[in-house]
Amino acid sequence: MLKRYLLNILSALDRLANAITFGSGDETISSRLGKAHAKGSRFACVFCRFLDLFQKDHCKLSINPDDGANATVPD
Incomplete structure (x- = not known):
C-alpha cells in the first residue's frame, strides 16, 4: 500500500x-522526452x-500518444 502511494505521488x-x-499536465516528462527523442531531439x-x-x-516505453495535446508550447 505504501509503495503504491509513493508511486502515485511521484507520478503526480x-x-x-x-x-x-510548458508541457501538458496529463503527460509525464518521460513520455514527452520519448516523443522528442523519436523526432531526433539531441536534448x-x-x-x-x-x-x-x-x-x-x-x-520509449513511456510514450503515450494520447497525452500531450494540452501543452502550452507544443513540441
Whole structure:
C-alpha cells in the first residue's frame, strides 16, 4: 500500500514538472522526452540515455500518444 502511494505521488510530481516546463499536465516528462527523442531531439537523447540507467528504453516505453495535446508550447 505504501509503495503504491509513493508511486502515485511521484507520478503526480512528474506531471506537475511537465506542466511547469510548458508541457501538458496529463503527460509525464518521460513520455514527452520519448516523443522528442523519436523526432531526433539531441536534448531528449541525453536525458533518455540517463533514464536508461534505471530502466532500459524508459522513454520509449513511456510514450503515450494520447497525452500531450494540452501543452502550452507544443513540441
